[in-house]
Amino acid sequence: MQQRKIQTVAIFGGGPAGATLGTYLARKGLDVAMFADGKRPPLIVGESLVPAVVPYLRELGVEDEVASFGTWKGGATFVYNQEYRLNIWFDQVRGGGTPTYSYNVPRDLFDACLRNAAGRAGVRIIEQKGTIERDGDSRRMLLSAESLEAAAHVFGGRQPDWIVDAMGRGRGIPKLLDLPVDAGERRDTALHAHLQGVEVEVATNVHTDRLSRGWCWRIPLPGRVSVGFVLDTAFARELGDSAEEQYDTFLRRDPVMREWAKSGRRITPVVRYSNYQARVRCGIGENWALVGDAFGFVDPVFSSGMLIALQSAKALSAAICDGSPRAFETYDAYVKANLDAWRGVITRYYDGRLLTMFKRGENVQRHIWGKLMSFHFRKHMPRIFTGDDVTNRYSAWLVEFMSTYGLYGHDPEEYRIL
Ligand SMILES: Cc1cc2nc3c(=O)[nH]c(=O)nc-3n(C[C@H](O)[C@H](O)[C@H](O)COP(=O)(O)OP(=O)(O)OC[C@H]3O[C@@H](n4cnc5c(N)ncnc54)[C@H](O)[C@@H]3O)c2cc1C
Known part of the structure; x- marks a missing residue:
């Protein structure tokens, strides 16, 4: 990859990741064409947003609109079994500066809202399926003749400087280049x-x-x-x-x-x-990058997907504007670290340790030392549920430590997900 000035960008996929990336790039003055095929099943998963998504909605200028068609979300309820529940209230999470609420959204309206924001920012939306090709035997990507023609009003018939795969789990570029994809543990x-x-x-x-x-x-x-x-x-x-x-x-x-x-x-x-748990091993190439689910998706539990899609879109926009190999490597490492951090927490949900740890935590609060510990934990543990800085090393270490050594003889098998 060479240092270059990137001015023209083609994005394939008009879901949340593609539309958000487009908005950030167009606001910086880049010429952006976004292919959006509009093909959607009757309903789409990804309806529950974590609070850390809200600052992105504000930046994109769409929070009021999202509030108008979504439901207000104040917390998360975990049902262990018929007898026991754990309620997490976002406004009781200490520190971090993340909003203390979020929204649940019908995805068709949410996606349309982000796409319209991209249009308002200057992204040229091409409402059809876009196709990418491999440039001979190289690892470079090209727009097919048909897509180049459809984007002629943006690129003047020339290939764009940069191509982004935001196709979701369809993953166009990884398939064309036969890139290694690591499947998650669960099927x-x-x-x-x-x-x-x-x-x-x-x-x-x-x-x-x-x-x-x-x-x-x-x-x-x-x-x-x-x-x-x-x-x-x-x-x-x-x-x-x-x-x-x-x-x-x-x-x-x-x-x-x-x-x-x-x-x-x-x-x-x-x-x-x-079989949606998957991560592409490398999300950047000579003239292309992957964003959102096209790069990787961890798991639906804890609703991390949309946050990762928006975070990766913003981080990729910064790399594209910078244009240096180092900026793209930083982007690649950032997304992988993010996916890994979520995977660590999610594994502990499935093996029962997280639910056991939280139940145990509620019980110890009856003692004075438990109350003191709780003050500290309320800053770090619930970040899992708000999405605030899940990659924070200390928070991750604390979750790891407590879910390994803080169970005090309680068997996590009781709450394993079968
Ligand atoms: C079971 C399940 C439950 C989930 N629940 C949640 C949740 O509650 N909360 C949450 O935050 N996340 C959730 N997710 C994850 C969330 O759905 C995704 O992370 C999010 O949709 C990623 O957005 P994206 O833009 O990367 O991809 P997508 O939303 O898949 O968007 C990709 C878009 O690109 C279009 N496209 C594809 N190929 C082309 C092409 N060649 N040309 C033009 N357009 C193209 C597609 O039609 C689509 O519109 C869930 C995922 C699963 C599997």
Whole structure:
């Protein structure tokens, strides 16, 4: 990679990562074309935003609009089983400066809102699927003749200086270059639908319920609740052939869900996602970069995806404006560190250590030393739930230390996600 001045950029994908990147670049005066194919399933996951997303919404100038179509989110409720719940209130998290609330959003409206913001910033949105090609045997990327023509009003028929893959988990460039992709540890299936008549325990909170198998989210949206299950793929197959059959069967069978879903009515088809944990080993090349899910996605639990997409978009815009190899290497390392930090925390959710640690933490608060410790922990632990600086070394170390040595004989197996 050579130091260069980058003036023209083609972005493939008009989801949150692509649109946000486009906005930041256009505001810096770059000429940006964004291909947005507009192909979306009937509903899209990624509806629960962590508080650390809010500063991005403010920077993009869209917070009021998001507030108008989303629901206000004040915290997170973790359902361990039929008896025990843990409520995390964002306004009780100490320090960090992150807002003490966030939003849950219907994704179609959220994506359109970010895309419109990109348009207002000067991004030229091309409403069609864009195609990239490999430049001969090299590792460089080119716009196909058809895409170059579609972007002629932006690039004047010349290849852009830089190409960005923001295609989500479709990952165009990694496929073309056969880049190594590291799969995560889990091979889960997520089944997602919207329901009416479902109970939530705290109206403002996103709910994460540990189930007899796997876990589920309950995200309150205007007039409906988004309910998604994350199940071992082999187990999901045993529930039926179609996604609908699997979803409806398990909703009525699981003892935790059966309770709150008894009056529930599914009002959308079921959308199925599988094997989504993946990270491309290198997110930058000679004239290209990956951003958002195209670079990597960890897991739905803790709602980190959208935050990582927006963070990586902003970081990539800085690298593109700088144009030096070092800036791109810094970007690559930043995204990987971010994905790794989330993966560390998420692993502890699945193996039961995190839930055990928080339950144990609530119990020790009855003692004076427990109260003192809690004051300290409230600064570092809940960062997992607000998304504030998850890469902070001390916070990460504290979570690691406490979830390894702070369980005091409590067996994390009790809360493992099966
Ligand atoms: C089961 C599950 C649950 C999740 N829940 C949450 C959650 O609650 N909260 C959260 O923050 N995150 C969640 N996520 C993650 C979140 O959905 C993603 O991280 C986020 O959508 C990433 O945005 P993106 O822009 O990178 O990709 P995408 O949202 O996938 O956008 C990519 C866009 O590019 C378009 N496109 C693809 N190829 C082309 C092309 N060649 N030309 C033009 N356009 C193209 C696609 O149609 C799409 O519109 C969840 C993920 C999963 C799998």
